[in-house]
Amino acid sequence: MLLVAIGNNRAARPQSGVEFADVVYEVLAEGGITRLLALFGSRAAPDIGPVRSLRMAMAEIALGYDAPLAHAGGCEEALRFMARQAPKSLDGVRGAGAFFRRVTHRKAPDNLYTSTGQLIEGARARGLRLSPLVRLPHGDRAGGDPATRVVVAFARLVNAPNIVTYEYDGRVYRRSVNDSPHLSAQGQQLAPENLVVLEVKTRTVMRQEPMLDMDVVGQGRALLFRDGRVHAGTWQKTGPGAMFVLRDTQGQLFTFARGQTWFHLVPDLKYVEYR
Template identity: 30%
Template sequence: MRKTFSILLSSFLLVAGCSHKQDDKPKQEPRSTDSTKTKDTDIKQGSYKYPLTGIGTKNSADSRAIAIMINNHPKARPQTGLSKADVVYEMLAEAGITRFLAVYQSEKPEQAGPVRSARDYFVKLAKGFNSIYIAHGYSPDAKKLLKSGYIDNLNGIQYDGTLFKRSSDRKAPHNSYITYSSIEKGAKMKSFNLTGAPRAFSFLNAKQLKELQGDPAGTISVSYGSASFDDTYAYDNAQGKYKRYTNNQQTVEYKTGASILLDNILVIEAHHKIIDSYGRRDINFTSGGKGYLFQKGKVNKVEWKNVHGEIVPFRNGKEAGLVPGKTWVNIIPDHPGLAGSLSYK
């Protein structure tokens, strides 16, 4: 059975006179924050849990999240470090090109990139995780946020050639990389705290995983209007995870060829608005909206909400539990004007 919804296109959008500023302090829903605190008797059992993956650990899971802008231009593929990210957000920048915000907390990438420039809506998502934000360059609105001290950040504009290194096998702007050791060095230079875990997502327990219901969804297709940025996810029954493809090329690690394997795919609709003649846009992450949550080869319709700055799926008025592991979030427009569609079977 195939289910499809599409967001149709119109080639012109109203730009003049439209304010794109959003309330940086949206109404928040209460949620648990106890994922990194357990009783002493539980520590021996490894019941600390990483807040963004739900994976157990015997050690404290209180490290601060790092959010890195990752280039998704065809000339930047394959990328480095995506397999280590707990959550990756994919959304449009300009000219129908998508870009990634990779959030790291349970694992630290030895190297990540290519690193690309900031947009204000990516910055706001990173803020929701209380993360240190890493980018190379910025749009005018993103620059204002970063210069204001809105979020702790390291930017390649200031540290090109020092904290950020250029590779010789690719051409700028597709060749800027940063290592985790450089992030630690930069954080120390700027007196950023490297502890303070983000709020935890909710996760399914073993019983709930066995009883997980939903419509069949072994193959997922997300279109951004161009084959170069169209995504496909294929469920691998043997591994119990989704593999990801863009333009029919599997998403893998650049140096090792390791597959990007995912436990949760969340596709949400959000309001997009073009804000200038260059084609920059604003994406509203405060209003909530429709979404689809794919897990274990199945799909359920959800509503997403902004909870303390995080995008969180809800079902029947309750936070939807995630499968412990890695999550990818595709964000597509909720109205005519820009390409975006989802289908699955």
Template identity: 30%
Template sequence: MDKNKLVIILSAFALYFLSAGFSYFIFSKGLAGGLTDSPIPAPTLSNGQVTFDESLPKTQECPLNGVKYSKQQENWWQKHRPLGVMIENHEESRPQSGLSGADVIYEAVAEGGITRFLAVYYCQEGGILGPVRSARTYFLDFISEYGNYPLYAHVGGANQSGPADAISQISDYGWSSYNDLNQFSISAPTFLRDEDRIGHPVATEHTMYSSAGKLWGFAQKQRELTNVDKKNNSWDEDFVSYKFSEDISASERPASQSVHLEFWNNKNYYVDWTYDPKTNLYKRNNGGSTHTDLNNKKQLTAKNVVVLLMRESNANDGYENNIHLLYQTKGTGKAIVFKDGERVDATWKKTNRTARTILTDAKGNEIKFNRGLIWFEIMATDSTITVK
């Protein structure tokens, strides 16, 4: 090969590698005006729980409570549907696991003045969840607000024939063995008993746990439910999101506010919310003690505390001691919204089971919630509520 041909070949190779390297630099680093986006890293799995890169920009709004998360986290939550979990609040069940990781929480008396929680998960994983307890009819009305076939996890439920028969209603709604995740029909390891988790002896009914990851995984593998159902319908086609606003500035916040709620005449279940102007959060005490989450040992807090005053009555279904309750969840009634250290007297309205519970102020304007956990307190219309 003569010298001139060799120079031409070497020059061609050099030009090829130079152009390839330049193209890679242009398109991978975004020098060409951002023609391509850098790939979004997948979340990591640690001890069975999904974790996200907290250094990523938080630009994506959670549709349930307005909190801004990263695109990485949004990509993750868009692969499943909202999950409601029945978590009990019996004294022996405290501290519960996973309440601090919920996007929205509903609290109402289950029986005998003992409250129970419907914790709704979508944008956060939540970790270990429990103790999981039984279904109640009025909680079905609230989880029904979260789009088409929301996942609903519980351990059995009220099944006495009559208006409080939650198990029959689940069947009537077409949820049985589909989006309904009843522990009675789901074997381990999706649900597991842990007699030692709380750290003190408890009755068996206070020992059932699961996790959002296990429940979403079961729904995907066994029920073909992800963000879409078997017919490829997205869960959020008819979902109505609340409206959200930013926190008021620190200089505008009041120095203090306390909210005292009395569920029946049972001091062990009285709730106190204390406003913290530094964080613009309400800190929760239950039964006179700090209410914490066993997962992280931190006190439970909420950005918005919403008291829904609803007519409470006994089901009169013949069940022992007539303990099954009903709440008038549909229609309209009075409400009180606590946010930014202020009280807003409001009106709630819910037209049917699947309709959103909408809150409006005295002028008829829909109330905007602060971005963060929304904690609904469902109380009888004659309940004692003290605000200072």
């Protein structure tokens, strides 16, 4: 397994490699902008990027996987956390630059790229163990209510909206951002098989600058979208080194359709609309 922090601001799109990820976490950074934390394990990605800086919530999510984590620096809190927890960090701007590259078709800071091959080389050079992919539980799932259109409104700012829409086509959820298809660098529309929304307590805190503080350790409400239907439930993460556990309202573990899964962390489920 490998984890990569990827930019998702307008200048960072279209990204490379996201379509090859097994799991993607979309996490609010600041100003309504989100970052992506992509987990790679079953498929190689020849290009991944732009690699961007780490946020605290992303670091806490990553620690649960015990996998090398590629990033380009990070906020002070996240970097201190990384140093204390001693996870498998590959920082492209602090010591691991040999396993990244700068591309010429993008301006900094959205021009740092890597690949699964480079990161595997970097992990081995640093003596970091590469663990097998942790797969979500797969299986059929009955019940739920119809939901073929899903809208996640991370920000409704007039000058800088960030509204993600998914349309279910009978097989996958085709992703758009602000009414435009979200394409990969190869021109392929991003289209996961599963969507998860986690309601996470979020507050703005003042450090050197205003930052979002998200309680990803804890529990809260969750929604699973698969096969054109929505299922309500809860999530729990018992510590920074634990993974998210998702259960339905009957206490049974969520099961997922085979394919890619996107997690969306929002302050409140009112950020989500579906029909």
